[in-house]
Amino acid sequence: MTTNRTTTASAFRATLKRDLLIAYKRKNDIVNPFMFFLIVATLFPIGISPDPERLATIAAGVLWISTLLAAMLSMDNLYRADFEDGSLEQLLLSPHPLYFMVLAKNIAHWLVSGLPVVLASPLIAYMLNLPADAYLALFLSLLLGTPVLSLLGSIGVALTVGLGSRGLILAVITLPMSVPVLIAGTMAVQQTLNGAPLLAYLAVLAAMLLASISLAPLASAAALRISIN
Amino acid sequence: MSAIPNGNSDAASNKATMLTATDLFCERDDRILFRYLNFELTEGKVLQVQGSNGSGKTTLLRILCGLNDGYEGDIRWYGEAIEEQVENFFSSLLYIGHRVGVNKVLTPLENLRWGCGLQQAVSDAEILEALVALGLRGFEESQCFTLSAGQQQRVSLARLLINPAKLWILDEPFTTLDSSGVAQLENLLRQHADAGGSVLVTTHHKLTVAELEILSLG
Numbered sequence: 180m181t182t183n184r185t186t187t188a189s190a191f192r193a194t195l196k197r198d199l200l201i202a203y204k205r206k207n208d209i210v211n212p213f214m215f216f217l218i219v220a221t222l223f224p225i226g227i228s229p230d231p232e233r234l235a236t237i238a239a240g241v242l243w244i245s246t247l248l249a250a251m252l253s254m255d256n257l258y259r260a261d262f263e264d265g266s267l268e269q270l271l272l273s274p275h276p277l278y279f280m281v282l283a284k285n286i287a288h289w290l291v292s293g294l295p296v297v298l299a300s301p302l303i304a305y306m307l308n309l310p311a312d313a314y315l316a317l318f319l320s321l322l323l324g325t326p327v328l329s330l331l332g333s334i335g336v337a338l339t340v341g342l343g344s345r346g347l348i349l350a351v352i353t354l355p356m357s358v359p360v361l362i363a364g365t366m367a368v369q370q371t372l373n374g375a376p377l378l379a380y381l382a383v384l385a386a387m388l389l390a391s392i393s394l395a396p397l398a399s400a401a402a403l404r405i406s407i408n
Numbered sequence: 409m410s411a412i413p414n415g416n417s418d419a420a421s422n423k424a425t426m427l428t429a430t431d432l433f434c435e436r437d438d439r440i441l442f443r444y445l446n447f448e449l450t451e452g453k454v455l456q457v458q459g460s461n462g463s464g465k466t467t468l469l470r471i472l473c474g475l476n477d478g479y480e481g482d483i484r485w486y487g488e489a490i491e492e493q494v495e496n497f498f499s500s501l502l503y504i505g506h507r508v509g510v511n512k513v514l515t516p517l518e519n520l521r522w523g524c525g526l527q528q529a530v531s532d533a534e535i536l537e538a539l540v541a542l543g544l545r546g547f548e549e550s551q552c553f554t555l556s557a558g559q560q561q562r563v564s565l566a567r568l569l570i571n572p573a574k575l576w577i578l579d580e581p582f583t584t585l586d587s588s589g590v591a592q593l594e595n596l597l598r599q600h601a602d603a604g605g606s607v608l609v610t611t612h613h614k615l616t617v618a619e620l621e622i623l624s625l626g
Contacts (some may be wrong), residue, residue, distance in 0.1 A: 266511055
């Protein structure tokens with residue numbers, strides 16, 4: 180009876196594939212946060228000043244803030260549908276460690292919501308007249324930082340998924356956790372412009388990423404168990 | 409609030425006790441749903457949980473699955489505390505709740521690939537066979553939001569045919585089914601019990617299964 184039981188690795192792959200498939204079939208969920216990112220980033224030059232000199236000084240911050248807001252907008256989709264249709268219960272009742280199942284969902288979420296933003300960031304950076312020396316720092320800091328935002332946001336969503344009306348509560352939970360990422364990310368870009376070695380700040384972001392990969396899914400899993408209770 | 413103990417046939421048929429619950433107590437919003445609830449589920453039995461609306465049937469099933477831990481008492485799986493062998497228990501368990509676990513944008517095939525794939529390696533051929541058996545021929549590739557509630561229920565019931573789990577916990581599985589679906593599901597329950605599996609089911613429907621035991625709540 181247990182001979183053909185799946186390994187955790189194949190359950191992980193199945194969950195990842197399923198979430199990517201759902202994202203592919205619900206294109207709105209992917210496109211909306213991405214469009215939101217583009218809109219917020221393009222509003223700054225209109226609202227502040229089209230002066231290239233001034234834009235250059237705020238470009239890194241604008242990009243990071245837009246990314247953070249887009250990430251928060253996209254988070255809501257992470258567990259809600261699964262909670263409502265009962266798939267989440269099935270996930271909790273699988274014989275595999277919930278840590279890996281949550282991680283698979285987080286990775287799928289990042290691939291469809293975080294990665295497009297990272298890939299589009301050089302284009303927006305060009306529009307915001309980011310100095311040429313900072314492109315690499317910006318790109319790498321977003322590449323390391325956006326998965327952290329997904330992983331941390333997942334905890335907040337997992338905690339609130341059972342609540343009927345959530346409103347701002349998700350933002351209140353996730354923002355304080357996300358601010359250190361925002362600081363490290365913008366610092367990485369600013370300080371490279373001032374001549375500091377890029378590696379130091381990226382190391383901080385990489386450390387955040389490693390810590391959140393190893394710990395955040397545990398917290399999300401525990402939060403899901405509470406929410407489903 | 410009382411269980412009907414039925415342990416006297418066990419010795420004769422030599423069937424092991426799968427699930428034992430002792431002195432279960434559950435309180436919700438200052439209302440006691442059940443207390444001193446005792447029952448056991450032997451291999452090859454179907455245990456029907458009965459009770460009026462709001463008497464805690466769903467809560468009891470969720471407690472037994474480990475989805476709800478707001479209870480006191482002792483639950484054992486083959487004589488050992490359930491917390492100590494969660495993995496064993498989960499790989500022998502198939503739970504279908506009120507919310508059937510069918511994603512609306514995916515097709516029945518994709519849903520089952522994941523739903524069954526969490527527990528065991530399964531081929532597309534097996535899934536298609538199960539879907540056809542449940543009368544979903546021609547709907548394998550339709551997105552589930554185009555299916556009726558009864559058809560979605562059938563998609564999740566297809567897991568009963570694919571997954572070799574020993575213990576089925578089914579929460580109101582008959583509600584959206586038509587009469588042929590009801591007959592088919594009863595048949596499945598019967599076959600499962602004959603093969604030595606057990607079923608815990610809530611329903612207001614009168615079950616015509618030979619190995620039936622009844623647990624009344626509230």
